[in-house]
Amino acid sequence: MTNSLQKGQGGRYLGSRILKALCYLAGLITMGSLALIVVYICVKGIPYLTPELFALEYNSDNVSMFHAIVNTLSMTALALLFSVPVGVGGGIYLAEYAKPGSKLVKLVRVTAETLSGIPSIIYGLFGMMAFVTAMRLGNSLISGALTLAIMTLPLILRQTEESLLSVPMSYREGSYGLGAGKLRTTVRIVLPVATPGILAAVLLSIGRIAGETAALIFTSGTVARIADNLGASGRTLAVHLYVLQQEGLHVNQAFAVAVVLLVVVIIMNAVSSAVARKLTRKG
Numbered sequence: 001m002t003n004s005l006q007k008g009q010g011g012r013y014l015g016s017r018i019l020k021a022l023c024y025l026a027g028l029i030t031m032g033s034l035a036l037i038v039v040y041i042c043v044k045g046i047p048y049l050t051p052e053l054f055a056l057e058y059n060s061d062n063v064s065m066f067h068a069i070v071n072t073l074s075m076t077a078l079a080l081l082f083s084v085p086v087g088v089g090g091g092i093y094l095a096e097y098a099k100p101g102s103k104l105v106k107l108v109r110v111t112a113e114t115l116s117g118i119p120s121i122i123y124g125l126f127g128m129m130a131f132v133t134a135m136r137l138g139n140s141l142i143s144g145a146l147t148l149a150i151m152t153l154p155l156i157l158r159q160t161e162e163s164l165l166s167v168p169m170s171y172r173e174g175s176y177g178l179g180a181g182k183l184r185t186t187v188r189i190v191l192p193v194a195t196p197g198i199l200a201a202v203l204l205s206i207g208r209i210a211g212e213t214a215a216l217i218f219t220s221g222t223v224a225r226i227a228d229n230l231g232a233s234g235r236t237l238a239v240h241l242y243v244l245q246q247e248g249l250h251v252n253q254a255f256a257v258a259v260v261l262l263v264v265v266i267i268m269n270a271v272s273s274a275v276a277r278k279l280t281r282k283g
Helices: 001-046 066-097 103-116 118-134 143-164 167-176 182-211 214-219 236-246 251-282
Strands: none
Touching: 001 251, 066 103, 066 143, 066 182, 066 236, 066 251, 103 143, 118 143, 118 167, 118 214, 143 182, 143 214, 167 182, 182 236, 214 236, 236 251
C-alpha cells in the first residue's frame, strides 16, 4: 500500500516537473522570439534613421515619416475615443446590471467573440462600404478611426466584463451595507479594482491600432500628408511602412520606419500605464 502511494506521488511529482519545464520553455521561446524580432529590426533600421526621414515635408527623395507619426497618434486617440467609452460602458452593463444568464448577455458575448476572430481585411471592406461609400465620409481620418473602433470594441468589452466579474462580491456587499447605491458602488468601489484589467485591453488596442494596415488602406487612404481635419486622408506609420516596402525602392528606410513604430507604441503604452496608475491611486 505504501509503495503504491509513493509511486503515485512520484508520478505526480514527475508530471509536475515536466509541466513546469514546458511552461519555462514556452516562456523562453516567447521572449526569445520577441527579442529576436526587436534586435533584427533595430539592426536593420537604426543605421538608416537620418534627419531626412523626419522632415516636415514628404517627397519621393526623403520619404519622410513625420506625417505618418502625427497621423498614427491622431488615429489612435480618435479610435480609442470611440471604442473605450462604448466598450467600458457595455462591459459595466453586462457585469453589473444585466440579468445573469439572459439571452441578451449570451448574444452580446457570442457576437463579441465572433467579431474578435474576423480578419482585419474584412473590417477594412466593411469600413469602406459603410463609412467611405454609404455615409460618404470618403477616405479620411474619421473613416479609419471608426473602423478601428469597431475592431477594438470586442476586446475592450469582453475584458472589461471579465475584470468586473473578477472583483469579489464582498466589495459590493460591503458598499451596499454602508448605504451606497448601485451606481456609486460600481464607480467608486468596483471600477478602481478592475482598472488594471481594463487597462490591459486598452494597451492591446493601442498596439493593434498602431500596427493596423489592411483596414486603413481601404478607409483612411495612403496619402502622404498630415490629416489636418477629420475629413482628410492620410497614412499612418504602418501604412507608410507597407507602401515603402511594396515600392521596393526604400526597403532600408522601411526598416527605419519599423523602429520608430516600435518606439511610438512603447511610448503610448507607457503613457497609458502612467495615467491608469494615477487613476487607480485616486480611486
